Amino acid sequence: MAATWAPSAARQVAGISRICSPTTTSASQAARLIQRRGLSGGGDHHGPPKVNIWEDPLSPSKWKEEHFVIASLTGWGLLIYGSYKFFTGGKKDTKEEKVIEASK
Template sequence: GAADHHGSTKVNMWQEPLNPGNWKEEHFVLTSLAMWGAIIYGGLKVFGGKKEVKTELADVVELTAVMLS
């Protein structure tokens, strides 16, 4: 009839973790969002974290300490 199911049956992500084409749509969306979040977070940690950069003030303080000693 008109209500016959076409295509593969959708399953939970953890039932077929290596076959995302068969996942339920909401599981695919959540997994994709988690993946992108991890990629962005990792990229920020690697490339955008606090860097140890000497400022001019630190150089002046260091130079002053050397001159006074």
């Protein structure tokens, strides 16, 4: 059990000794305290770079994710609305027909 926590304890002691050491200047001490980003892959991209939807509209695989989501949700909305209008026949104004029939 003691061997499992020993490396982390050694790192903590080394970190404290770096902070408390009087031989370092304030600028280099501040540089040591800056949090590093660890395993985040912010600058290391895999694959081709993503583009805006209007730069290459015929290649959805190259679009940015948020643009693809907006385009696909818009497409689904139009499909559902269009099918609703098609199958219900749309609401026609029946008042005009009654007025025309009454005037004859």
